[in-house]
Amino acid sequence: MSPVWHPFTQHGLNEPIPEVVRTEGAALHTADGRRVIDAISSWWVITHGHSHPRLQAAIRSASERFDQIIFAGWTHEPAESLARGLVDMTPEPLQHVFYSDSGSTAVEVALKMALGFWANTDRPRHRIVVMQHSYHGDTIGTMSVGERGVFNQAYAPLLFDVATVPFPAAGMEQASLDALDAFCRQEPKPAAFIVEPLILGAGGMLIYSAETLRAYAGICARHGVLFIADEVMTGWGRTGTLLACEQAGVSPDILCLSKGLTGGALPLAATLATAPIFEAHRSTDRSKMFFHSSSYTANPIACAVAAENLAIWRDEPMLDRVTALGSAQQAGLDCIAGHPALSNPRRLGTIAAVDFDGARGGYLSGRGPWLKAFFAERDLLVRPLGDTVYVMPPYCIDPADLDRVWQAIGEAADTIDAQD
């Protein structure tokens, strides 16, 4: 047996674990000679495509000059130019960039910045308001602000208490907004509200309106509660705009980025904050500095490839590309819409999803494992969230490959229909 212990994998089931030997565009090439279409961008990280030539060249060039450099009190050009680029590309109030290594750490940092802001301005606050069905990562802190359930029940006693607003499903928007407003009025006041803008990813690709997002931000601003946007999944064009917040005209106090930050080529995350949040930590008092780091903070090679990703966003018609992919995704959804085994076809930008069996099963009890195997047999990497099947491919996916994915979803629905 291999000594490797895989994430979100039940080794006791002895399910096949294919070995990838090469990646290219929207495909993974396996040791047994298969070309597998990566319909989920390898957990939502790959934006431009696997092994993108510009990103690979940036890695080669940076690795000739750098390896890891301590970042506490030291700096390097890739981190500086990336930070300037991020400040330029994001809403104007976001002026400061803190680096870390993953989406989870981007969120941990955001939570610690929010609490640090209140502590350092002598108004300590600790409560975080979250949205039902959210997912923000797998560390103890990020699990605390995410949906409770099978993923984290073993650690439940260690998770901190949060205030939860209901998901703003159609017709429930006002109840959700009222809940946030009520939490913001309670004493002691919350430190922050954290939200996945416009679409909840791991919670089931649940979409809500830009008006609601704008109204959440307005409530936070009125009550002086910090607004944290977790754009770890939604950033870098996934929802049709560079950031999902743009569609609501919202500028968060703290913004979390990762996944597509490097185009998916290397791990990196950035947490951006406004001047007041940075200034609350800037002082001659050393006890007020931001106490967070990881050994690999701001890895120069990762920063260089992220800077190249930003250059691609500046140089190439990225928004046209995501709009075209969105239309192709809609065509795929339209082909399967109305199938009796499927419900709730939905799309936001390049992300499309549909529910099997009315999404009645849970993450572990539904059709997910059967569907995953069904797609794997057809050389497709599709990883359902319970009964929800979603397609979130790299932006370079070939139309014929995308057609194959949607055709397979239709075939899965036919097979289930015939079984029932």
Ligand code: PLP
């Ligand atoms: N936040 C959101 C919205 C995510 O979707 C994810 C991962 O899927 C994370 C945070 C955690 O990111 P990572 O897996 O890089 O720690």
